[in-house]
Amino acid sequence: MSAGPKIPPDLAATIVDPLAYGAWQPLLDAYATLRREAPIALAEIPGYRPFWVVTRHADILKISKDNTTFLNNPATVVLAPIMAEMFVAHLMNGSPHLVKSLVQMDAPEHPKYRRLTQDWFMPANLKTIEANIRTIAKASVDKMLAMGGECDFARDVASMYPLHVVMELLGVPESDEPLMLKLTQELFGGQDPDLNRTRAVQMSAEEATKIMAQTVADFNAYFEAMAQDRRANPRQDLATIIATGMIDGAPIPDYESAGYYTIVATAGHDTTSASTAGAMWALAQDPEQFAKVKADRTLLPGLIEEAIRWTTPVQHFMRTVAADTEIGGVSMKAGDWLMLCYISGNYDESVFPEPERFDATRSPNRHISFGSGAHQCLGLHLARLEMKILFEELLDRLDSVELAGEPKRSQSTFVGGPKTLPLRFKAA
Numbered sequence: 001m002s003a004g005p006k007i008p009p010d011l012a013a014t015i016v017d018p019l020a021y022g023a024w025q026p027l028l029d030a031y032a033t034l035r036r037e038a039p040i041a042l043a044e045i046p047g048y049r050p051f052w053v054v055t056r057h058a059d060i061l062k063i064s065k066d067n068t069t070f071l072n073n074p075a076t077v078v079l080a081p082i083m084a085e086m087f088v089a090h091l092m093n094g095s096p097h098l099v100k101s102l103v104q105m106d107a108p109e110h111p112k113y114r115r116l117t118q119d120w121f122m123p124a125n126l127k128t129i130e131a132n133i134r135t136i137a138k139a140s141v142d143k144m145l146a147m148g149g150e151c152d153f154a155r156d157v158a159s160m161y162p163l164h165v166v167m168e169l170l171g172v173p174e175s176d177e178p179l180m181l182k183l184t185q186e187l188f189g190g191q192d193p194d195l196n197r198t199r200a201v202q203m204s205a206e207e208a209t210k211i212m213a214q215t216v217a218d219f220n221a222y223f224e225a226m227a228q229d230r231r232a233n234p235r236q237d238l239a240t241i242i243a244t245g246m247i248d249g250a251p252i253p254d255y256e257s258a259g260y261y262t263i264v265a266t267a268g269h270d271t272t273s274a275s276t277a278g279a280m281w282a283l284a285q286d287p288e289q290f291a292k293v294k295a296d297r298t299l300l301p302g303l304i305e306e307a308i309r310w311t312t313p314v315q316h317f318m319r320t321v322a323a324d325t326e327i328g329g330v331s332m333k334a335g336d337w338l339m340l341c342y343i344s345g346n347y348d349e350s351v352f353p354e355p356e357r358f359d360a361t362r363s364p365n366r367h368i369s370f371g372s373g374a375h376q377c378l379g380l381h382l383a384r385l386e387m388k389i390l391f392e393e394l395l396d397r398l399d400s401v402e403l404a405g406e407p408k409r410s411q412s413t414f415v416g417g418p419k420t421l422p423l424r425f426k427a428a
């Protein structure tokens, strides 16, 4: 591991503390200090391998785009304590990953797998499923309005709508959606006592990893059966494209196809749920902005981008240095581990004036919520489309919204956002 500037222990502790992500402001303050005083610096935290923390927008972008020097495969791409890393390696015969999906791959394997579904996720193909998405959006708004003026928007609308969309596109039957929601929340929200598998408040790294391994095993069992079914009975769904995909002239193996399904199924809803709830949170606390967007729908794309920036649903990813390099005046050695802090990049005041303010008219809005480079979010057009359609329907049918209680963010260092958003609303 290279020597270099070090992060003060209290700040280092904050950026790995799920509670800080739930509390939010202490986290934003810690990132602001790091961007100012130590934009690339080493976190030495008991129980973790040392890792570089990258907090400025420009550095995160540069690293994300250099997929030769900064790799995904050699170590876990989500921050984990040493005990968890060891336990996974033990369980997986030396591999650092519980799941093998696009985010765990590098070239030359990664582009081959990504190419299988790339076209499917492009706007031209998404046009063909837009009407389908609108039907789901309308039903979500009907359900909300039927709740009679109050709801928990995060739980009742935002978490269910993208789930329903992605499961329908993937080809998972509606009756299995509660299972998919539960497994995803366990995978992403493992640190939050409201979301993890055992509702435990305190867990050792080994316990948490055991539980996560069980969740992954459940996903694998479900999706391996689904792949076999689609090979035997092909349909017009994404599951069939993946199950019948060929890599180097051979069918995609079961373990890899299960990983592919898992990344689409999981990355495809909790993230969009978070930014959808974030958009509503912002509108509920700013009636003027709500009225403006309701009256002028050309502001909708701006509202959506700002919600995705302001919420930053994917809060970090890790990379491993492939060869000795230098970035931002800091030398790194092959094998070094680093954390791309997307929240910090999205609140970088040198790129976003008054970053804590939600401004639907912010322009330009060069947020990095979808990452960049070879791994840039495959579902970004789908996420934007889903949000646009839902808010078109919502703004048509709502006259006003306001907070009816205190919203709460999930306590997770990886994927996070509002988990409770009490709302009072009047129908139009």
Ligand code: HEM
Binding pocket: 064, 102, 103, 104, 114, 166, 263, 264, 267, 268, 269, 271, 272, 275, 308, 312, 313, 314, 317, 369, 370, 371, 372, 373, 374, 375, 376, 377, 378, 379, 380, 382, 383
């Ligand atoms: C990758 C964010 C929605 C599927 C990623 C990455 C981020 C991200 C940060 C990693 C980028 C990088 O390493 O540079 C988000 C956010 C979303 C969202 C903020 C919603 C607002 C979706 C949706 C889907 C999806 C709707 C699919 C249904 C994927 C996949 C990858 C990915 C498959 C892996 C791509 C690769 O490694 O090549 N996403 N995502 N995401 N996302 Fe999304």
